[in-house]
Amino acid sequence: MRVDTTAPILQLVDVSKRYGGVRALEGAHFACAPGRIHALLGENGAGKSTLIKIMAGVVRPDAGRIVLQGQERRFAHPQDAVSAGIACIFQELSLMPELSVADNICITNPPRRFGLIDRKAQRRIAEAALARAGAQDIHPLAPVGSLSLSRRQMVEIAKALARSPKILILDEATSALAAADVERVQALLRKLRGEGMAIVYISHRMKEIAALADDCSVFRNGRHVATFAAGSQSDAQTVEMMIGRDIAHAFPPKAPAAPLAGTAPALEVRGLSWNDRLHGIDLTLNAGEIVGLGGLDGQGQREFFLALFGVLRGLKGELRLSGRPAQARSPRQAKGPAIGIALVPEDRKTDGLMLPMSARDNLSFAALERLSRAGVVSRARESQAVGEMVRKLSIKVPALDEPVGQLSGGNQQKVVIAKWLMNAPRIVLLNDPTRGIDVGTKQEIYVLLRQLAQEGAAVLLYSTDYAELIGCCDRVAVMYDGRIVRWLAGAELTEHALVSSALNLGDGRVQAPNRELQ
Amino acid sequence: MNSPPRAPAQRPDWQYRVYEQRGTWAAVAMFALIFTLYIAKHPSGLTVPVLTTAANKGVLLAVVAMAQTLPVLTSGIDLSVGMVFVLANCLASHLVVGTPMQAALGVVVVLAVGALCGFINGAIIVWGRLQPIITTLATGTIYFGIALGLRPVPGGDVHAGLADALTGALPGGVPAMVLVLLAVIVCIWLPYRRSELGRAALAVGSAEGAAYMSGVDIGRTKLLTYTLAGLLAAIGGLLLTFVTYSGEASSAIGGVYTLNSIAAVVIGGTSLAGGAGSAIGSVFGALVLRTIGDLLFVFDMEPLWQPLFQGLILLTAVSLGAVQLLKVSNRLELFR
Numbered sequence: 082m083r084v085d086t087t088a089p090i091l092q093l094v095d096v097s098k099r100y101g102g103v104r105a106l107e108g109a110h111f112a113c114a115p116g117r118i119h120a121l122l123g124e125n126g127a128g129k130s131t132l133i134k135i136m137a138g139v140v141r142p143d144a145g146r147i148v149l150q151g152q153e154r155r156f157a158h159p160q161d162a163v164s165a166g167i168a169c170i171f172q173e174l175s176l177m178p179e180l181s182v183a184d185n186i187c188i189t190n191p192p193r194r195f196g197l198i199d200r201k202a203q204r205r206i207a208e209a210a211l212a213r214a215g216a217q218d219i220h221p222l223a224p225v226g227s228l229s230l231s232r233r234q235m236v237e238i239a240k241a242l243a244r245s246p247k248i249l250i251l252d253e254a255t256s257a258l259a260a261a262d263v264e265r266v267q268a269l270l271r272k273l274r275g276e277g278m279a280i281v282y283i284s285h286r287m288k289e290i291a292a293l294a295d296d297c298s299v300f301r302n303g304r305h306v307a308t309f310a311a312g313s314q315s316d317a318q319t320v321e322m323m324i325g326r327d328i329a330h331a332f333p334p335k336a337p338a339a340p341l342a343g344t345a346p347a348l349e350v351r352g353l354s355w356n357d358r359l360h361g362i363d364l365t366l367n368a369g370e371i372v373g374l375g376g377l378d379g380q381g382q383r384e385f386f387l388a389l390f391g392v393l394r395g396l397k398g399e400l401r402l403s404g405r406p407a408q409a410r411s412p413r414q415a416k417g418p419a420i421g422i423a424l425v426p427e428d429r430k431t432d433g434l435m436l437p438m439s440a441r442d443n444l445s446f447a448a449l450e451r452l453s454r455a456g457v458v459s460r461a462r463e464s465q466a467v468g469e470m471v472r473k474l475s476i477k478v479p480a481l482d483e484p485v486g487q488l489s490g491g492n493q494q495k496v497v498i499a500k501w502l503m504n505a506p507r508i509v510l511l512n513d514p515t516r517g518i519d520v521g522t523k524q525e526i527y528v529l530l531r532q533l534a535q536e537g538a539a540v541l542l543y544s545t546d547y548a549e550l551i552g553c554c555d556r557v558a559v560m561y562d563g564r565i566v567r568w569l570a571g572a573e574l575t576e577h578a579l580v581s582s583a584l585n586l587g588d589g590r591v592q593a594p595n596r597e598l599q
Numbered sequence: 600m601n602s603p604p605r606a607p608a609q610r611p612d613w614q615y616r617v618y619e620q621r622g623t624w625a626a627v628a629m630f631a632l633i634f635t636l637y638i639a640k641h642p643s644g645l646t647v648p649v650l651t652t653a654a655n656k657g658v659l660l661a662v663v664a665m666a667q668t669l670p671v672l673t674s675g676i677d678l679s680v681g682m683v684f685v686l687a688n689c690l691a692s693h694l695v696v697g698t699p700m701q702a703a704l705g706v707v708v709v710l711a712v713g714a715l716c717g718f719i720n721g722a723i724i725v726w727g728r729l730q731p732i733i734t735t736l737a738t739g740t741i742y743f744g745i746a747l748g749l750r751p752v753p754g755g756d757v758h759a760g761l762a763d764a765l766t767g768a769l770p771g772g773v774p775a776m777v778l779v780l781l782a783v784i785v786c787i788w789l790p791y792r793r794s795e796l797g798r799a800a801l802a803v804g805s806a807e808g809a810a811y812m813s814g815v816d817i818g819r820t821k822l823l824t825y826t827l828a829g830l831l832a833a834i835g836g837l838l839l840t841f842v843t844y845s846g847e848a849s850s851a852i853g854g855v856y857t858l859n860s861i862a863a864v865v866i867g868g869t870s871l872a873g874g875a876g877s878a879i880g881s882v883f884g885a886l887v888l889r890t891i892g893d894l895l896f897v898f899d900m901e902p903l904w905q906p907l908f909q910g911l912i913l914l915t916a917v918s919l920g921a922v923q924l925l926k927v928s929n930r931l932e933l934f935r
Contacts, residue, residue: 139812160814175812177805179874180798181619188802189814197793222615240813356928387931394928411930432931 088151089114090279091136091167091248096145098131098303105131106142107303113248113296118270118280120294120311124323124547124580128303129283133250136281137169138162163189168246170237170254178226183207185225186240210239215265230357231259238266249273250281255289256379256562267293285377287316287584299323320580324547331524332552333531344368345404347539348389348508353398358384360563362398366508366539371530373554374543376583381563382543383427386510390424391415402508416447416504423447423501425494427512433497436486440478441467443485443496448503470499474529491522498526502533509533511542515549527553547579561585622868623880625919629866629912630883633890640897647772654774655766655842657889659835661780663856664863664881665788666831669824671864674804674873675724675731677825679739680832681857683716685848686746687836692755692846695837702758710833716742717829721822739857746848753847762841776838780882783834788878791827800824804873862913863888887912 089112098106106128113119121129134140135147138156147154149165156162162169169175176185183203192202207221216235225233234254241249251270255263270280270293284290290297294311299322306322314322348366353359359381366372374382387393389400391409400408402420409415415422426432434443444467445452452462471478476495478488485496494514501509511530515523530553534540544550550557556570559582567582569575617624638645663680670677687709694705716738723734765775791797799820802810811817835856840846860881861871867884869876891912892905927933 137812158814158816159812160816163814169812171812175809177802177809177813177874179805180801181615184798184801188798188810191795191798193795197790198795198798200793220610220615222612222619223610224615224619384929387929392930394930
């Protein structure tokens with residue numbers, strides 16, 4: 082179904098990439114042509130990011146060819162891709178905060194006079210690039226770190242334009258932009274297309290894609306599914322292609338304990354906002370239920386968890402725990418007996434575990450106060466508690482005193498979960514706990530979560546795996562741009578509904594965004 | 600001074616330039632204050648000998664502090680600057696002698712050896728992927744070992760004409776050392792700062808990942824930066840030889856210069872996290888450190904107080920740089 086009318090300028094042929102045991106791309110094909118905007122579509126983990134990293138020279142493929150203007154190329158470094166005329170706009174990834182806007186724009190190839198950087202010429206280039214991107218309000222001498230996220234993204238766009246690329250790749254470049262800027266960027270992209278630039282556009286905003294794209298390519302599980310002319314498929318068909326058929330997981334039966342009459346919910350959130358990342362979040366979490374958080378990655382789920390766990394300052398809104406107003410001011414307070422929140426963070430290697438320390442030390446770390454008397458850790462009580470957890474979660478450790486970093490990913494994740502269960506928390510927050518672990522362990526975790534809920538804990542689970550949200554959760558809040566845009570439960574909780582609300586596709590029910598299902 | 604500009608569009612250019620150089624200006628102000636105090640209290644006041652002595656002492660540390668600034672801007676550190684300084688001193692006390700031609704050749708060799716020391720540091724850090732702090736601690740010890748081999752006991756000589764010319768005063772009363780310092784700034788720092796290399800070094804210090812993604816050659820940048828640091832440290836060692844007319848392999852001198860160079864960099868407004876700062880700030884930071892010692896002397900205070908005051912000033916300078924951390928609203932970012 083090739084619709085390119087002109088010869089492609091860049092082709093990726095049969096490209097594969099693995100990270101350890103995880104397959105990110107498998108025999109993927111992609112081609113883009115000058116004067117066309119080509120949209121890349123796919124779920125979280127579909128392989129879009131890996132694909133553009135290969136085009137930008139950041140990642141080298143294990144197999145396959147990159148063909149640029151008919152010639153096979155190998156990119157060893159990002160510089161190679163830059164000099165080949167490929168400019169990539171990442172999400173805020175390639176700006177140096179301490180440097181000025183003009184310095185950032187001209188970082189790779191500054192104008193020179195007598196071998197030195199010509200600051201006047203550089204300023205002219207920066208001003209021209211900013212004007213071209215429609216961001217004349219940004220001062221070229223302002224340090225990038227002092228700009229708002231949306232302005233920084235405009236600098237990033239101007240920086241790519243200043244290189245006068247032949248191929249421009251935008252990875253979710255509009256997700257941080259204010260609405261007025263989105264329109265300006267779209268107009269700019271149309272103009273660039275008219276000038277013959279090849280544009281690769283990744284966005285989760287289906288409306289933008291419909292408005293801009295000439296061609297669409299859908300990826301799923303690291304494979305290229307289809308390429309078609311924009312508009313030739315309906316949104317529903319596109320979503321269908323993105324979901325495909327997945328391996329079914331076995332989930333424990335749902336048995337949400339009915340909230341006892343008269344008992345206050347374990348957690349009540351009213352109008353929670355923080356900076357420009359969280360906006361008016363309302364959520365009720367009862368003891369005995371598992372509530373899911375859905376949506377695409379980076380829509381505020383992580384910040385929401387950090388807010389509940391006392392990491393963020395300057396929160397607005399109201400938090401009630403078992404009916405009493407209470408707000409943790411630090412993780413230390415959050416885990417304490419008065420509040421009793423546990424957070425299983427998204428990155429177990431940096432935030433969850435101290436990798437060089439032993440499994441025993443990691444397991445008992447969050448609960449040391451319970452296990453010690455007058456500041457001295459009781460070895461006997463520690464061993465007993467640790468042993469109990471190892472049995473309960475069937476953690477496979479060759480020896481408890483070996484560094485936890487030597488365990489498999491699944492067992493490491495079990496250690497992170499067990500570490501928090503030692504505190505007997507009333508509220509358990511889990512940030513994508515099954516990412517990158519094997520199917521067997523995943524299922525053990527599902528069973529454990531249901532067991533925790535039945536024992537009276539309230540569980541809030543964020544997952545990038547839609548099947549997991551459907552199989553595990555009693556109801557699911559879908560987040561988009563720092564807001565809860567939709568609640569799904571019962572028969573409504575389907576993969577199709579999850580994906581379309583994650584993409585915030587206009588559909589009647591989204592009009593009443595914060596109506597919470599009970 | 601600590602809050603970033605909020606409405607970027609309305610501000611005139613000079614405000615951005617001042618903001619960018621705020622650390623340097625703070626160091627200049629601090630130096631002006633302390634030096635005025637020093638001259639006012641000095642029994643003989645502002646005379647040529649007083650200025651010349653102050654310049655001869657201050658410029659040595661200033662040049663070593665400039666050397667330290669370059670790696671620090673890339674968010675690295677060079678603990679070997681003091682030892683390269685001592686090595687260059689010992690080497691110069693052997694080589695910078697004889698006829699003017701021989702002395703000139705000696706100067707070139709001393710500077711080349713310094714650059715080589717820096718290149719070795721950079722090579723180990725870039726290709727060996729070792730941490731700068733431990734790499735330069737180890738190589739610094741090696742460089743000191745070589746210096747000790749060259750000059751087991753203090754001694755040696757230096758071309759007297761050259762030394763007298765550089766450590767004296769010019770007809771107008773300006774100490775020659777100040778001109779040397781200006782020459783170093785104009786010939787090395789300004790071109791570096793204005794070149795693609797210096798820009799890349801700041802980018803690496805600001806956000807190494809982003810610099811890589813922007814297509815900056817990180818390895819080359821670090822390699823040249825450490826090489827230049829070695830060269831600057833050797834210039835300092837050469838000047839030391841002209842001041843003392845001899846060479847001495849003293850680990851105490853090497854250590855003190857290394858640590859004071861880091862202090863001078865911080866007082867000069869360069870962040871140890873890299874990405875922002877200036878070697879000119881470090882020069883004034885070094886002059887501040889040097890003047891504090893003399894200040895206590897003219898105020899008839901016990902020299903015993905010197906470390907205490909030096910520490911307090913350092914702490915004040917560092918605190919100014921940390922004020923903006925109070926505004927971070929995601930506490931997790933404080934630990935990243």
